Amino acid sequence: MMKLISRLSRSKQKLITSGIGVFVLILFSSFVMYEATKAEVVFAENGEEQTINTHKDTVGELLTELGVDVGKHDLLSHQLDALIQSGMTIDYVAAKDITIAIDGKEKDYSTTAETIAAFFEENNLMFTEDDQLSHKTSSKIEDGLHIDVITAFEVEIQNGNDNTTVMTTGGTVKEIIEKAGVSYDQDSKDKITPGLDEEVEKGDKIEVVRVTEEEKVVEETIDYETQTKEDSSLPKGEEKVITEGENGQVTKTYMVTMENGDEVDRELIDEVVKDSVAKVIAVGTKEPKAQQAxxxxxxxxxxxxxxxxxxxxxxxxxxxxxxxxxxxxxxxxxxxxxxxxxxxxxxxxxxxxxxxxxxxxxxxxxxxxxxxxxxxxxxxxxxxxxxxxxxxxxxxxxxxxxxxxx
Missing domain, CATH: 2.40.40.10 (RlpA-like domain)
Structure with a gap:
């Protein structure tokens, strides 16, 4: 009896062992089949790729599984409800937060642009070569980037009788007129307003008054007078020129100050006078009857x-x-x-x-x-x-x- 029981137990043991083996085989096969049915996708996050096998049905489910929260400014190559397909590549770029201050006024942006130039184009921000930027436009965008921009303004320069303009973000009068190519001589009497060391602000106008001095000679005629003298030796009514008249002359030399070609002052520095000579006419007063005596x-x-x-x-x-x-x-x-x-x-x-x-x-x-x-x-x-x-x-x-x- 004991031998029979022992023989039966060994049979059961074999049966149980066989059953376990079949179960494990089935379980392994199921696992293999489960894994084999996963879709293989490439997920590229901010340019870094990884290969993922997944049973998720949609892109959104996969990103949730990966712990990726897609913001409204982030860049995703597929819609969230797009179905997962084996061999697909999903590109995801997280937006970076940056701040740009234009003439002191700040504004926050979120962008997936790689460079500052691409960011400007993306947001229709246009600046000229005269504007002052804190970063080169070729610089890479980093999260938390702060860009300062000072926009150029127009300054009018009245250079003598000529007008010119120059674009600038500021500076001294000296710097700006030199940028505009306006020459000046500090030893001359030219007047520059505001002063060379003054800071220029938007709306200011620079005036360069060209001052010259030159001598001018002016000649003025002194008309001679005509005088008559009674002459008892001449018959009454008869006239005789005793001295021919001669005009005099005043020669004046002035130092004339000109501003932008217009005279603003003159100073008499020399005067030479040549007197006139009066014309003298003798008028006869002798009566005819007195001619005998x-x-x-x-x-x-x-x-x-x-x-x-x-x-x-x-x-x-x-x-x-x-x-x-x-x-x-x-x-x-x-x-x-x-x-x-x-x-x-x-x-x-x-x-x-x-x-x-x-x-x-x-x-x-x-x-x-x-x-x-x-x-x-x-x-x-x-x-x-x-x-x-x-x-x-x-x-x-x-x-x-x-x-x-x-």
Whole structure:
């Protein structure tokens, strides 16, 4: 009996062992078949790839299984409800958060762009080469990146009579005009507003005033006067030019200051005056009936005359005077300025004896013009003009022969 039981137990044991083996085989086969039915996909996250075998039906289920939470700015190559297919590649790029400050005003962005240039294009942000950026546009986008941008503004430069503009993000007046190619000389008198060291802000205007100085000569004419003198030796109504008039001239030299070609100031630095000479006309006052009789002085002169009109010689007493004598104006009765012409040969006469304007020769004095009168010059008396008081004293008073030349 015991042998029978032992024999049965060994049979059961074999049966049980066989059953277990079949179960394990079935389980293994099932596992193999389960694994074999998984889809093989490639998942690339931010450029890093991994191969995944999955029984998930959709992309969304797979990403949930992988713990990937897709944000609205993230980049996913497939829709979340897209069915999983063996051999497919799923690309996923997580958006990076960056901040851009334009002229101090900040704004936050989320982007999957790889470079700053791609980010600008993605968001329609356009900047010029004159704008100032804190990073190169070729730089890679990193999470938490902060980009500063200062946009350029236009500055007008009034350069003399020319206008020019320059784009700048700021700086000093000196830096900006040099950028614009506007030359200046710090040693010149050019005016630059604002000053070279002043900081330029949006809306400012720079003015460069070109200042030059030059001498200018201006000539002004002094018109001569016309004077008339009564002459009792001429018939009434008859006129005779004693001295031809001559215009004077004032020559003025100015230092003229010009700003942008326009005169703004002038300073007189020199003045030369050439006096005018008056035109003197003798007007006759002699009445016709008086032509037969002459004054006592004329009779005396006739007695001393050795011939007719031209070449007539008179014996006369001659004293001397100067233009600077006491009570003298320096200007003769005929308008001759002896102060300006100290060497001029002029004699003072009695017009009843020698008409004004007559050319004469005075013994010891030379040729002269009867161009003046005097309170003490009466009859056969003349006064000769000398350039200086010492010359007048040297002449003294003498008796001379006076010859009428015309």
């Amino acid at each position: 002459s004054s006592n002085h004329t009779n005396q002169s006739s007695k001393n005359a050795s011939s007719g009109s031209n070449g007539k010689a008179l014996t006369m007493k001659a004293s001397a005077f100067t233009a600077s004598c006491s009570g003298c104006s320096g200007v003769t009765a005929t308008g001759i300025n002896l102060s300006s012409n100290p060497n001029m040969k002029i004699i003072a006469v009695d017009p009843n004896v020698i008409p004004l304007g007559t050319k004469v020769h005075v013994e010891g004095y030379g040729e002269a013009v009867a161009g003046d009168t005097g309170g003490n010059i009466i009859g056969n008396r003349i006064d000769v003009h000398m350039p200086s008081s010492s010359d007048a004293y040297a002449w003294g008073v003498r008796t001379v022969k006076v010859t009428i030349l015309d």
